[in-house]
Amino acid sequence: MKIDRLIGILSILLQQEKVTAPFLAEKFEVSRRTINRDIEDLCMAGIPLVTQQGRDGGISIMDGYRMDRTLLTSGEMKSILAGLRSLDSVSGTNRYQQLMEKLSAGSSDILANNDHILIDLSSQQKSSVAPKIGLIQDAIEQSQLLKFEYYSQKGGSQRQIEPYYLVFHWSSWYVWGYCLEKQGFRLFKLGRMMNLTKEETLFDPKPVQAPDLSSKTVFPSSFEAKILFEPAMKWRIIDEFGIDTIEEQSDGKLLVTYQAFDKYSLFSWVLSFGNQAELAAPKNLRRELCELAAEISLKNKN
Numbered sequence: 122m123k124i125d126r127l128i129g130i131l132s133i134l135l136q137q138e139k140v141t142a143p144f145l146a147e148k149f150e151v152s153r154r155t156i157n158r159d160i161e162d163l164c165m166a167g168i169p170l171v172t173q174q175g176r177d178g179g180i181s182i183m184d185g186y187r188m189d190r191t192l193l194t195s196g197e198m199k200s201i202l203a204g205l206r207s208l209d210s211v212s213g214t215n216r217y218q219q220l221m222e223k224l225s226a227g228s229s230d231i232l233a234n235n236d237h238i239l240i241d242l243s244s245q246q247k248s249s250v251a252p253k254i255g256l257i258q259d260a261i262e263q264s265q266l267l268k269f270e271y272y273s274q275k276g277g278s279q280r281q282i283e284p285y286y287l288v289f290h291w292s293s294w295y296v297w298g299y300c301l302e303k304q305g306f307r308l309f310k311l312g313r314m315m316n317l318t319k320e321e322t323l324f325d326p327k328p329v330q331a332p333d334l335s336s337k338t339v340f341p342s343s344f345e346a347k348i349l350f351e352p353a354m355k356w357r358i359i360d361e362f363g364i365d366t367i368e369e370q371s372d373g374k375l376l377v378t379y380q381a382f383d384k385y386s387l388f389s390w391v392l393s394f395g396n397q398a399e400l401a402a403p404k405n406l407r408r409e410l411c412e413l414a415a416e417i418s419l420k421n422k423n
Contacts, residue, residue, distance in 0.1 A: 123159075126151070127159055127163060130159055131163060133145070133148070138181060140181075141178070142160075142179075142180065145180070160172065160180060169182060169183035171183050250294055253311045253314060253317050254294065257296050257311075258287060261286075263323070265322070265324070266282070266320035266323075267281070267282050267319060268317075269315060270316050274383070280302060281302065282300050283301070285327075290334050294311040295308050295309060296314075306332070308332055343380075343381060343382060343384075344403060345379070345403075346379060346380075347376060348377050349401050350376075350398050350399075351374065351397040352373050354397045355375060358377060362379065366378075376401070391410065392410075392417075
């Protein structure tokens with residue numbers, strides 16, 4: 122990406138007195154003409170660069186404009202590295218590690234293997250999600266339409282979208298884009314997307330803001346549910362909802378009240394506790410859950 126290259130060039134110039142265009146061209150694997158255009162772009166952005174011709178010539182930052190030789194401290198760079206490595210854990214590549222090497226040119230101590238923060242964002246779906254992430258990144262950068270089959274509670278459907286953001290939220294990956302079918306912006310979960318392809322068709326990007334990722338938007342509440350748990354399940358409730366959600370009852374049972382997304386997700390979650398959970402409310406869903414449990418029991422007897 123061009124922005125990565127511009128940041129890399131600026132970082133090198135902050136750490137070295139003078140560099141040549143051929144050196145930068147080799148470093149970033151582009152032509153000298155591309156580097157010359159990058160230098161012009163940096164100058165237009167307000168970075169005072171000086172280019173000198175001749176035997177001892179090169180590119181440098183104008184004297185008097187440099188307060189320090191680095192944009193970030195070693196600790197800050199290591200924190201950034203931890204974040205970049207976390208993205209590599211998802212994609213299965215070293216794309217972001219290479220970006221970090223460019224940003225930290227001339228400071229090998231930053232990349233030493235003594236980091237104390239490790240972040241792994243990969244999941245059981247890594248083998249299927251990782252290729253989608255790369256494809257979506259390319260489509261966003263090149264303003265290409267995406268086409269895929271999407272599966273939800275309502276079944277499967279063909280979708281075509283203008284992609285704008287890759288989103289990692291609550292342990293899952295999503296793409297935020299403008300759906301041509303629905304004529305509006307939607308959030309699509311990568312794990313539910315099948316046969317994902319880039320279209321040759323390009324689109325003119327629309328003015329768009331980052332998606333609202335609050336729980337009310339991503340998982341809008343449909344109703345309030347109350348569940349009673351046996352004390353033995355306290356560890357799991359703390360892990361999934363936090364200690365502040367628990368109301369201990371006089372008989373020792375634990376009451377949790379929360380805003381449910383839909384009844385099927387609620388049923389699935391309650392049943393995952395076996396006989397350690399009881400749906401106290403709503404009453405109508407309590408009866409429906411009992412009927413569902415009876416059907417499950419009947420099927421498993423055959």
